[in-house]
Amino acid sequence: MSRRIFRIVFRALGTLLTVAILNFILFRIVPGDPAQLLLAGARTSVTVQQMDAQRARWGLDRPLFPDQVVDYLSATLHGDLGYSFKFRGRPVADLILERLPATIVLVGLAQMIAILCGVLFGIYAGWRRGGAVDRIATGASMALYTMPSFWLAMVLVVIFSTGLGWLPGYGIYSPGANIGSTDRFLDYLRHLVLPVTALALGLIGQYVVVARAAMSEVVTEDYMVTARAKGLTNGQMLMRHAFRNAMLPVVTLITLNLGYVVAGAITVEAVFAWPGIGGLTVEALNARDYPVLQGIFLLLGASIVLANLIADLAYGLLDPRVRQ
Amino acid sequence: MTGSSQDKAWLLEVNGLSVDYGLKGVSSRAIESVSFALRAGEAVGLVGESGSGKTTTAMAIAGLLSPNARVSSGDVRYRGNRLPIDDDAAMRPHRWSETSVVFQGAMNALNPVHRIIKQIAEPCMLKLGMSRGEATTRARELLELVGIPADRGTAYPHELSGGMRQRVMIAMALACRPSIVIGDEPTTALDVITQAQILKLLGELRSQLNLALILITHDLSIVAEACDRVMIMYAGRIVEDGTVAEIFARPKHPYTRLLIDSIPNPANGKKVIRPIPGDPPNLVIRPSGCAFHPRCPSVMGVCGTEVPSLYKLGQGRVACHMYESSQKDKVAAHA
Amino acid sequence: MSESTVRYSPRGRAGAIKGFLRRFLGYGGAQVGLVCLMFFLIVAAVPGILVGPLQTAINATGDFLVPPSSQHLLGTDEVGRDVLNLVVHGARISLTIALLATVISLVLGTTIGMTAGYYGGRADVWLMRLTDFFFVMPSFVLALVITPVVLEVMGRGGEILGLRPSLFVIIVVIGMTSWAFVARIVRSQTLSLKERTFIDRARIAGSSNLSIMVRHLLPNLVPQIGANGALVVAGAIYVETSLSFLGLGDPLQPSWGTLLSLAQRAGAASAGAWWCLGAPGVCVLMVSLSFVLIGNALDDTFNPRRRVIP
Numbered sequence: 001m002s003r004r005i006f007r008i009v010f011r012a013l014g015t016l017l018t019v020a021i022l023n024f025i026l027f028r029i030v031p032g033d034p035a036q037l038l039l040a041g042a043r044t045s046v047t048v049q050q051m052d053a054q055r056a057r058w059g060l061d062r063p064l065f066p067d068q069v070v071d072y073l074s075a076t077l078h079g080d081l082g083y084s085f086k087f088r089g090r091p092v093a094d095l096i097l098e099r100l101p102a103t104i105v106l107v108g109l110a111q112m113i114a115i116l117c118g119v120l121f122g123i124y125a126g127w128r129r130g131g132a133v134d135r136i137a138t139g140a141s142m143a144l145y146t147m148p149s150f151w152l153a154m155v156l157v158v159i160f161s162t163g164l165g166w167l168p169g170y171g172i173y174s175p176g177a178n179i180g181s182t183d184r185f186l187d188y189l190r191h192l193v194l195p196v197t198a199l200a201l202g203l204i205g206q207y208v209v210v211a212r213a214a215m216s217e218v219v220t221e222d223y224m225v226t227a228r229a230k231g232l233t234n235g236q237m238l239m240r241h242a243f244r245n246a247m248l249p250v251v252t253l254i255t256l257n258l259g260y261v262v263a264g265a266i267t268v269e270a271v272f273a274w275p276g277i278g279g280l281t282v283e284a285l286n287a288r289d290y291p292v293l294q295g296i297f298l299l300l301g302a303s304i305v306l307a308n309l310i311a312d313l314a315y316g317l318l319d320p321r322v323r324q
Numbered sequence: 325m326t327g328s329s330q331d332k333a334w335l336l337e338v339n340g341l342s343v344d345y346g347l348k349g350v351s352s353r354a355i356e357s358v359s360f361a362l363r364a365g366e367a368v369g370l371v372g373e374s375g376s377g378k379t380t381t382a383m384a385i386a387g388l389l390s391p392n393a394r395v396s397s398g399d400v401r402y403r404g405n406r407l408p409i410d411d412d413a414a415m416r417p418h419r420w421s422e423t424s425v426v427f428q429g430a431m432n433a434l435n436p437v438h439r440i441i442k443q444i445a446e447p448c449m450l451k452l453g454m455s456r457g458e459a460t461t462r463a464r465e466l467l468e469l470v471g472i473p474a475d476r477g478t479a480y481p482h483e484l485s486g487g488m489r490q491r492v493m494i495a496m497a498l499a500c501r502p503s504i505v506i507g508d509e510p511t512t513a514l515d516v517i518t519q520a521q522i523l524k525l526l527g528e529l530r531s532q533l534n535l536a537l538i539l540i541t542h543d544l545s546i547v548a549e550a551c552d553r554v555m556i557m558y559a560g561r562i563v564e565d566g567t568v569a570e571i572f573a574r575p576k577h578p579y580t581r582l583l584i585d586s587i588p589n590p591a592n593g594k595k596v597i598r599p600i601p602g603d604p605p606n607l608v609i610r611p612s613g614c615a616f617h618p619r620c621p622s623v624m625g626v627c628g629t630e631v632p633s634l635y636k637l638g639q640g641r642v643a644c645h646m647y648e649s650s651q652k653d654k655v656a657a658h659a
Numbered sequence: 660m661s662e663s664t665v666r667y668s669p670r671g672r673a674g675a676i677k678g679f680l681r682r683f684l685g686y687g688g689a690q691v692g693l694v695c696l697m698f699f700l701i702v703a704a705v706p707g708i709l710v711g712p713l714q715t716a717i718n719a720t721g722d723f724l725v726p727p728s729s730q731h732l733l734g735t736d737e738v739g740r741d742v743l744n745l746v747v748h749g750a751r752i753s754l755t756i757a758l759l760a761t762v763i764s765l766v767l768g769t770t771i772g773m774t775a776g777y778y779g780g781r782a783d784v785w786l787m788r789l790t791d792f793f794f795v796m797p798s799f800v801l802a803l804v805i806t807p808v809v810l811e812v813m814g815r816g817g818e819i820l821g822l823r824p825s826l827f828v829i830i831v832v833i834g835m836t837s838w839a840f841v842a843r844i845v846r847s848q849t850l851s852l853k854e855r856t857f858i859d860r861a862r863i864a865g866s867s868n869l870s871i872m873v874r875h876l877l878p879n880l881v882p883q884i885g886a887n888g889a890l891v892v893a894g895a896i897y898v899e900t901s902l903s904f905l906g907l908g909d910p911l912q913p914s915w916g917t918l919l920s921l922a923q924r925a926g927a928a929s930a931g932a933w934w935c936l937g938a939p940g941v942c943v944l945m946v947s948l949s950f951v952l953i954g955n956a957l958d959d960t961f962n963p964r965r966r967v968i969p
Contacts, residue, residue: 011791018792026808146893146947148900151919151940154927162931169929222432229388229427230447230496231419240446244437259797263901266803270905271923285807285906297804301796308795320480321436 004316004323012309017073019301023294024072030290081298082291086283092295095280100299102172103276107265109192110199115254117200118207123246125208126215127238137208144205149260150267153198157271160194167193171273195272202264206257207250214249218242248319255311258304334401335503335536336362336385341398343380343389353610354380355560357398359634364503367530367537369547369568371583372557373604378540381557382506385538386423387415420447424497426490426526428509433493434481440492441467441477447499466495470525487518494525498533505530507539511546523550545587548572556580559605559615566640576642578622614645622646682960689956692949699946703750713748714740727934734934736918737925745918746938752914754946755822756830757895763834764891768841769884773872775842776849787846793839799898801836802829806907825909829902833895841887848883852876882961889954893947900943915939 075081081092122141125134144152161169168191218224219242227241269278277296284292316323341358344351355377362368370378383389385400387409395410402422408414427433435443444466445459454462464474470491481489490510497505507526511519527550530537539551547554547568554571556564556579564577575581582600602619605611611618617627626645634643683689702709727734734742775786793801809828819827852858853876861871902908903916910917918939927935 015792015795019796023804026804030808030811142948142951143944146897146951147944148897148904148916148919148940150901150904150923151936151943154919154923154936155933155940157929158931158933158936162929222427223435225388226425226427226433226496227435229386229419229425231416231421231451232446233416236450241435245435248437255795259799260897262797263799263898267901267904281803282905288807288811290808293804293807297800300800300803304796304800319437321482 005313008309008312012305015308016302016305019298019305020073020076021069023297023301024069026297027072027290027294076298081295084284084289084292086287086289086292092291095292096277096295096299099276099280101276102274103265103269103278106192106195106199106269106274106276107261109196110203110265111261113196113200114203115207118204119211119247119250121204122208122211122213122250123215123238123243126212126246127219127242129212129216129219134212138212141205141208141212144201145209147202147205148267149199149202149264150271152202153195153268153271156194156198167191169194169272172275191272195268195274198271199264199268202268203257203261206260207254210253210257211246211250214246214253215242217249218246221245244318248315251311251315251318255308258307262300262304333363334361335364335366335403337401337404338381338385339398339401341381341384341400342396343384344394344396345390346392346394351394353396353560354393355384357634358557358560358562359398360555360562360565362504362536362538364536365530365534366553367527367539367551369539369541369544369551369554370557371541371544371547371554373542375559375604376557377560378557379508380560382425382508382538382540384409385504386425386506387412387419388425420497420502421451421500422502423504423506424500424502425506425508426493426497426510428512434489436481439478439480440484444477444492444496444499447496451500462499463495466498467492469498469529470495485518486514487522490514490518490522491525494522494529498529501533502535504536504538507537507541509541510539511541519546520549526550544583556583559610561615561643562634562641563616563643564640565634565642566638570639576637576640576647577644578620578646579616582621614643679960683956686956686959688952692952692956695945695949696953699750699754699942699949702747703754706747706751710741710744710747714744726932734932736921736935737927737932742934742938745913746915746942749913749915749918749939750942752826752912753896753899753916753943756826756833756899756914757892757946759830760833760837760895760899761888761892763831764838764895765841765884765888767835768838769845769877769880771838772842772845773849773876773880776846777853777868777872777876783846786842790839790842790846793836794843796836798833798837798894799901802832802898802902803905803907805832805836806902810907823909823912825907826912826914829899829907833898837891837894837898841884841891844883844887845880848880849876852879882957886954886957886961889950889957893950893954896943896947896950915943 079093081096083089084092084095087095118141121133121137125131125137128134157169160166172188172191223241223245224237227237232240265276266278266281268274269276270282273279277299280292281296283289284296338358338360342356343354345354358377358381360368370381372378380389380393384393384395387407389395389409391412393410400407400409402418407418434440441460441463444463445454445456448454448459448462449456452459464477467474467477472488472491472495476484476488481492484492493510505526510526511522514522523546526537526539529535537550539547541547544554551568554566554568555562556571556577558579564571564575564580566576571580572584575584579600586600600619605615611628613626613628613630614620614632617623620627624645630645632643632645632648634641635648637647684693706713736742736745771786771790775783775790806825806828809832810825813824813828817824822830858871858875861875866874899908899914900916900919903914904920904923906920908914908917908920910921913921916939919936922932922935922939925932925935927933
């Protein structure tokens with residue numbers, strides 16, 4: 001068991017290292033060296049001494065490999081992700097940490113809702129294959145699956161915000177209002193509804209599709225015949241024998257959809273001007289703020305590696321066959 | 325069979341049972357007018373090729389017909405009471421408590437994510453209403469009964485050998501003290517030595533617990549080891565029924581003869597399996613008359629037109645036109 | 660599990676293809692998907708004939724943000740361009756990007772998967788390590804960072820193969836980051852095919868490794884590659900649309916994603932200009948759905964029991 005966990009963690013670290021090195025290479029490909037870019041971003045007159053000081057600070061006077069790579073990696077490990085061009089030389093790590101909570105709330109809520117609803121609908125659809133729930137859920141999830149989340153977000157804004165005026169379609173708090181903390185929280189919740197709905201709906205389709213496929217496989221297995229022969233009711237067969245087995249492929253496949261989660265989160269934030277990582281990404285892209293972009297890439301890479309790690313470990317808990 | 329006076333003694337009666345499967349509008353008959361009866365503690369082998377209807381017969385008895393199956397005639401009686409075999413929910417109380425099944429290839433028949441002790445204890449809790457503790461104790465006893473140390477109960481199916489898994493399957497089948505155990509090819513995919521051990525175990529448990537055993541197999545030699553009586557099925561019908569001794573000594577139906585001939589027997593120099601010539605019957609487009617006549621070495625004119633009925637001959641029954649004249653003579657002599 | 664290998668003997672080929680088409684077209688999803696896709700392909704082939712040349716802010720024909728009318732069937736955008744005109748031209752850009760990216764992805768995935776599976780050993784280990792990285796890291800995340808950097812290096816001016824550099828870069832980046840799934844499937848299929856006698860026969864007959872791979876393995880891999888190719892296209896459309904929405908597309912050759920991005924920047928959603936964002940979104944939805952339906956039908960045809968997606 002421990003050897004398997006060791007292997008999983010080792011592989012995760014390997015992927016993370018590859019992400020960091022890719023980050024380093026990309027950073028160095030950009031024309032002009034970081035010192036130049038940083039000082040250009042600061043829009044000050046640059047003296048030769050300042051330039052050299054920057055070069056020395058970045059270690060650019062030393063060989064690319066191994067010195068610069070090692071420096072970069074050790075700086076990254078210490079939480080030093082460089083300095084933003086756009087935000088007047090602020091540390092990238094600070095910028096990211098500042099924006100992270102808003103994204104975690106949005107993605108966390110949407111993921112929880114999507115996994116819960118998606119897996120339940122999908123499992124039920126696969127269990128009663130060809131039934132009414134199956135037909136509706138499969139049709140709807142196919143459409144949601146192929147629909148870009150940000151488009152869904154725009155449609156929701158047109159209908160519920162601009163059209164009906166029920167919910168705010170922009171930002172995290174209503175502007176200008178100087179109100180009490182309870183009202184402020186309610187205002188925050190109202191602002192959350194549309195972004196969370198857009199992101200969750202975009203993801204639900206995937207979980208339905210995946211869970212349904214997994215369940216359709218499970219119901220044909222021999223141990224389901226055994227369970228029926230044992231005189232179990234349909235409910236007992238579903239809960240005791242089918243559910244856990246169907247969850248196995250679901251856990252694996254959830255990690256395959258992480259690209260959709262990231263793409264959905266970033267673009268939906270862009271639609272709602274949500275002050276999270278997605279908003280930061282758009283600002284960094286528009287301003288060609290590479291250090292921030294690199295920091296975001298590292299963050300996304302690390303989150304994906306972490307999600308895969310959790311999924312691998314969870315799989316081991318669910319399936320005794322892979323434990324040894 | 326032996327007259328209505330003894331009917332109460334039968335544990336299980338199958339009367340003229342016919343089952344159809346519907347698939348995309350095409351209906352095919354899996355079994356046709358199958359009739360037989362079983363006493364408590366009796367061991368019967370159900371032998372035939374794949375598609376002969378042996379599995380459908382057994383699944384009908386266990387109340388495990390698939391949703392696309394339809395009982396078109398006949399019934400199954402257990403201790404004299406008609407079983408609702410085409411009603412999934414109504415059959416539930418009967419399942420496992422009265423009739424349990426040892427499935428083939430126990431790897432897939434056991435749930436891979438649960439410990440074996442849990443899988444054995446499950447029916448004790450759900451069907452017998454035992455507490456978790458009582459059920460676990462019972463499961464440990466059952467493991468010991470089938471020759472597995474009770475402490476191995478914490479293992480998962482994949483951690484056991486094929487023979488061990490089959491023993492677990494048997495322990496599970498005994499959980500609710502059923503009176504009938506159906507063995508669905510229980511020794512397929514096991515090596516010869518393990519196969520013999522499992523058959524021996526089944527035999528011992530049968531006499532110890534007074535179980536009726538229905539053994540489904542395509543292998544006559546297994547029946548010879550484990551059963552008192554054997555029924556040969558072909559294309560959904562019973563073609564011969566008799567004691568093991570009788571059938572091996574004097575097989576009557578030409579198909580039975582070919583089956584016995586095809587068993588490899590190193591003792592008399594027969595080392596290769598000799599297959600029966602011709603193709604297994606197509607159940608959708610069934611041959612006219614006796615379904616076996618296209619492959620039968622002793623085929624007669626009447627075989628292609630008339631379906632032979634299953635009639636009593638000597639100690640057993642046979643469905644073949646060859647013996648009809650002697651049967652009729654006998655009936656005439658009696659009259 | 661069903662045997663999914665298709666034997667391509669010269670004589671049996673016509674019959675096999677005919678049988679395949681009959682089964683494939685028997686699926687309702689395949690029919691809907693094909694009809695829908697044909698429509699968009701025709702539109703993408705001749706946009707000029709249908710709606711005239713691509714409108715820009717200079718040759719725009721209408722007022723700003725006019726709702727659909729008889730003159731502008733889908734209304735106009737924030738600089739007065741006809742939305743129908745933009746969407747029809749967008750079909751060409753979007754489909755070109757998605758299909759070319761898929762070709763790159765399939766060529767890469769098949770080459771890497773087949774090489775790894777056929778040679779085995781150290782080549783297999785290293786190629787699969789590479790594959791694992793791209794399998795874990797989503798195409799969108801890689802493309803999000805690589806695209807702007809490569810664009811910065813190359814510059815945004817001029818044209819490459821008739822495409823603006825930003826589109827060319829997007830095609831290459833999506834293609835080069837989305838092949839891992841194909842590589843895995845091709846590798847496992849190659850491993851099982853390698854054990855078959857016809858490969859041994861070819862080897863004994865003195866065929867080179869390359870010729871065995873191209874002439875004997877590849878034809879048998881076509882079903883898997885085809886079914887997954889259709890799903891790769893749907894994925895490529897998703898990634899392209901999302902990237903373009905974030906401003907990585909090219910305003911001079913607008914894809915559907917770029918149109919949505921422009922609509923967003925112009926505040927179309929909050930202005931209630933639903934027509935600006937409705938048409939491009941519905942097109943994206945219909946085209947991806949068609950590819951998914953076709954992919955599933957192909958998968959069902961070749962592999963009746965196992966389904967990637969229902």
